[in-house]
Amino acid sequence: MAKWTESKPDPDFSQVLAPDGTVDGDAPVDEETMLRMYETMKVSRRYDEKTLSLQRRGEISILSRSWGEEAIPVGSAAALEEGDWCFPTYRQTPSKLYWGGPLDRSLAGLMGHEPETIEEHLPVPDEEALPVNFSPVYIPLASNVTNAVGSAMADKFEDEDAVTLSYIGDGSSSQGDFYEALNFAGVFDAPAVTICHNNQWAISVPAHRQTAAETFAQKAEAAGIPHERVDGNDVFAVYEATKRAVDRARAGEGPTLLECVTYRVDDHNTADDAGAYRDESQQAFWAERDPVDRLEAYLRSADLIDDAAIEAIEEDADERVEAAVDRAREVPADDPARIFDNHLQSESWNERHQREELRAEQRGENPFTDFTGEGL
Ligand SMILES: Cc1ncc(C[n+]2csc(CCOP(=O)(O)OP(=O)(O)O)c2C)c(N)n1
Numbered sequence: 001m002a003k004w005t006e007s008k009p010d011p012d013f014s015q016v017l018a019p020d021g022t023v024d025g026d027a028p029v030d031e032e033t034m035l036r037m038y039e040t041m042k043v044s045r046r047y048d049e050k051t052l053s054l055q056r057r058g059e060i061s062i063l064s065r066s067w068g069e070e071a072i073p074v075g076s077a078a079a080l081e082e083g084d085w086c087f088p089t090y091r092q093t094p095s096k097l098y099w100g101g102p103l104d105r106s107l108a109g110l111m112g113h114e115p116e117t118i119e120e121h122l123p124v125p126d127e128e129a130l131p132v133n134f135s136p137v138y139i140p141l142a143s144n145v146t147n148a149v150g151s152a153m154a155d156k157f158e159d160e161d162a163v164t165l166s167y168i169g170d171g172s173s174s175q176g177d178f179y180e181a182l183n184f185a186g187v188f189d190a191p192a193v194t195i196c197h198n199n200q201w202a203i204s205v206p207a208h209r210q211t212a213a214e215t216f217a218q219k220a221e222a223a224g225i226p227h228e229r230v231d232g233n234d235v236f237a238v239y240e241a242t243k244r245a246v247d248r249a250r251a252g253e254g255p256t257l258l259e260c261v262t263y264r265v266d267d268h269n270t271a272d273d274a275g276a277y278r279d280e281s282q283q284a285f286w287a288e289r290d291p292v293d294r295l296e297a298y299l300r301s302a303d304l305i306d307d308a309a310i311e312a313i314e315e316d317a318d319e320r321v322e323a324a325v326d327r328a329r330e331v332p333a334d335d336p337a338r339i340f341d342n343h344l345q346s347e348s349w350n351e352r353h354q355r356e357e358l359r360a361e362q363r364g365e366n367p368f369t370d371f372t373g374e375g376l
Pocket residue numbers: 091139140141168169170171172173197199201202203264268
């Protein structure tokens with residue numbers, strides 16, 4: 001099978017931190033924020049490494065990682081403030097980590113535990129609640145954007161000051177939900193910022209086979225929404241653009257769409273083999289633009305970190321991840337019936353039927369042949 005050839009993206013995007021780690025002028029964030037960005041990226045890398053090994057050992061069934069794309073969730077999350085909202089997909093674990101999201105709960109989720117079980121065994125005390133509100137990770141593509149815009153509209157109608165951030169992939173921007181959400185956001189001036197990770201692949205479909213539009217940012221044109229294109233491997237540029245959009249939204253000036261140009265260096269997920277459909281010679285080009293190395297080079301040149309500090313940060317990341325794995329492993333197996341809890345508000349015939357099917361299976365019967373649903 002012929003592999004898709006790729007074109008390198010036009011560098012017609014805003015950039016603050018060059019690939020060699022130099023900044024023209026001042027960095028847009030203070031030292032504390034820069035270090036928090038760096039530490040979050042390092043923890044995320046360690047988490048990605050560890051979860052891959054857990055997946056290979058069968059402790060996690062499937063995994064999509066943030067590797068190489070961390071500047072987008074970290075730079076954008078840093079532009080939020082207390083009380084804001086964030087609606088992520090599976091690629092933005094670092095957004096939540098930036099705001100102190102507990103690693104053990106994320107790991108327990110990946111290990112397949114139901115939210116109610118996680119809540120019971122790894123509770124977060126009220127006083128440790130995250131300053132930014134995070135929805136659960138959305139798997140149905142683009143549905144997080146419609147919900148985010150709805151949430152932002154609700155905040156606006158209630159005169160709340162909050163801004164809502166949601167994320168989408170280049171492929172997911174083909175979903176109807178995305179256009180509907182953007183349209184509503186434009187009409188109702190919702191304080192909603194949408195960030196598109198253009199990592200150039202939607203599983204095996206390259207961006208140029210996904211849309212005939214020149215950029216993903218320009219999809220906002222039809223909704224009358226301002227848009228920008230940003231270097232997605234540059235945490236400062238992502239921060240700056242998101243901050244502009246967040247400030248505008250908070251000032252009542254409505255939504256923004258940002259396209260962050262990056263590359264999915266990894267397979268789509270652990271069930272995928274990117275080498276089967278794409279030309280992997282692009283990897284060297286993107287390795288030179290790695291978002292973590294880039295920030296590290298800047299921090300070194302600004303004398304904010306040295307070898308010893310990097311080693312300490314890596315050790316700390318390692319310890320945090322290992323301790324979280326130990327805690328997540330302590331969560332006991334769920335009662336499979338919990339899959340029904342919290343998902344539906346009222347009981348329907350379907351739900352009763354499915355619960356009975358499950359019970360039959362637990363009794364060792366074949367639910368498809370032994371259970372008819374009669375009498376429900
Ligand atoms: C509504 C819906 N359709 C299909 C899928 C299956 N699916 C999961 S990820 C994916 C590709 C997403 O690509 P993109 O939006 O570019 O994000 P990326 O994974 O590259 O970050 C597809 C088709 C899904 N989860 N939801």
